[in-house]
Amino acid sequence: MQMQAAISMKMGLSNISSPSHLQRLLFLASGINHRKIINSASINKNARINSKNFHSSMSVSASYDDNVDATPSPPSSSYQAEKLRKLLGSPGIHLGPACFDALSAKLVEQAGFDFCFTTGFGISAARLALPDTGLVSYGEMVDQGEQITQAVSIPIIGDGDNGYGNAINVKRTVKGYIRAGFAGVILEDQVSPKACGHTRGRKVVSREEAVMRIKAAVDARKESGSDIVIVARTDSRQAVSVEESLWRSRSLADAGADVLFIDALESKEEMKALCEVYPLVPKMANMLEGGGKTPILSPMELEEIGYKLVVYPLSLMGVSIRAMQDALTAIKGGRMPSPGSMPSFEEIKDILGFNKYYEEEKRYATNISQLTSQSGYSSASSDTYSTQQISEDNSSGPFSGIWSIKLRVKITGRDGFEKLDIQIPVSDLVNDLMTIPYLCLTYFVLVKIKEIMNKKGMQLKW
Structure with a gap:
């Protein structure tokens, strides 16, 4: 009007x-x-x-x-989900480093990667400087995620942790991630408070509750008219057994999961066993840098096993921490950081979009x-x-x-x-x-x- x-x-x-x-x-x-x-x-x-x-x-x-x-409207989650689904249906294996804020996501995009993902570990560290032990909240994850998705045009998979509660909370989480512009959401079967992957103290909910979380996520997707990609993660390999993790993976796929992810598999044989579960359902591998439980394999090896996505959760966070420590040591000693350790001011401005x-x-x-x-x-x-x-x-x-x-x-x-x-x-x-408001123009x-x-x-x- x-x-x-x-x-x-x-x-x-x-x-x-x-x-x-x-x-x-x-x-x-x-x-x-x-x-x-x-x-x-x-x-x-x-x-x-x-x-x-x-x-x-x-x-x-x-x-x-x-x-x-x-x-301004956030990026369309459905559009980004469509891009991610096309990626999952395309030949080859696709690599995605973890980002933890808008700047790291922009660097991932500028480096030419096709997708990126967030982790509770990275956002807990970047936003709170706290461990990934369930301390970061749903609201903080959504807020950080929206800043990330608005900064880039590549699809972002958001870490939804354990959904932050029961099945009803899972629905709210999925809908919130859709509104934030995520192309996909990772949902795990840990209890609350959760523990970080590849660390001690992990416990999982019952089989029935794990399956119900994925069903709730599928319902939330339908109710939102979205096509967000649901990545089902199970931590039962460390909490129970490899057999339990394989059983849960099958059940989570039956419940509607689009991608399967078993965290902290301990051998190449276990990784092959996962990829044999519903071979047409894409699998995601987690290459934890610096000494996790899962063997570090090359993208080519992972593709031969049957993986479609491979993620690197600590690379950007880890090198950022070390670079900042080195720079602080230099400054405290009365020196400037070495020229090769940082981009020029012009390069920084270009990265941030000044030009x-x-x-x-x-x-x-x-x-x-x-x-x-x-x-x-x-x-x-x-x-x-x-x-x-x-x-x-x-x-x-x-x-x-x-x-x-x-x-x-x-x-x-x-x-x-x-x-x-x-x-x-x-x-x-x-x-x-x-x-x-236009009437406020008077003052200006x-x-x-x-x-x-x-x-x-x-x-x-x-």
Whole structure:
């Protein structure tokens, strides 16, 4: 629904105690959801600046579409799940290092990997600096996961631990991971609190409860209209026996699991035995770096055995810890880390996307600083710029047509002489207009006017 509003205001800035005070007044006055996207037509505002020497008048045109929400959507879990399923159906074995935050996930993607996965171990360490013993919560895992999935375009498999409770909790976990943008979720059969894989103290729930967790996950997937990949993990090899782990793997596949994973298998023969369980169901191998229970095999060997996915849970976390320790030792000793131990500043900026940001900045730039700093500013040329250049710059952008709005500011001294007459694209007034109710532009307009006046040697008292 298209909505328009016309508002006339007169305000003495001396009566406004703070920007937040002004914002609250405008929020209350508008009654409009500030998350809606503003996109075209007409609000007329008149505001007066009370000072010793100047007064001003201004007009702003804007409107918003009540049907469009400016809140960015997370990546589609179904789309990412489809990509992961295509990967599982493609020839060869696929390698995926574990990430623990958005930056590590971005590095995995930039290195050319087809998928990535998270671990409770890595997120417990990165987020809490605590061991993976059930201390990290469902909410923390989802929050970290959403940051990761939004940072990359490759599918991410999220570690759902033991589902954080009973079958009902498992359903909530799966639905939360779907909303967070995960392509897959790993669910294990450990009791709560859980223990980390390849460590002592692991206990598993009954066979029936283990199967019911996977059935609950399948139901949650159906109810969400998603196609998230369910990776069923059993820790019963260490808790009970290899025979028990093979029995559970068959039952978990029957319950609807898409991928099977037995943690901490102790020999190549045991790994072969898993791959013989429902050969058409993909298997995942866990190559724990640095000394786990499972033999470290090459991707080629794992593919020959029958594995489809192989994951490396500690590589990025481990080398990061050692690199930080070495750097801290150097700094404490009064030295800089060796040049070969870290990328250059330019490389770091490139990894983080500074160059891409600069290109985007050029694309949407309005050259307002140049326009307002030059004397002899022409309102006619401003009209041409506003209607043509902004349209050209934004015609193919994700927010095209939203902020082709201009503000005219005229300031006349009490001596009757015109001090300022300019037109400002509203998009220049704040860094991120999409998060602010349009009525709040009034405050930012006044701030902009003050900046312009200061540049011209004029003073304005608030």
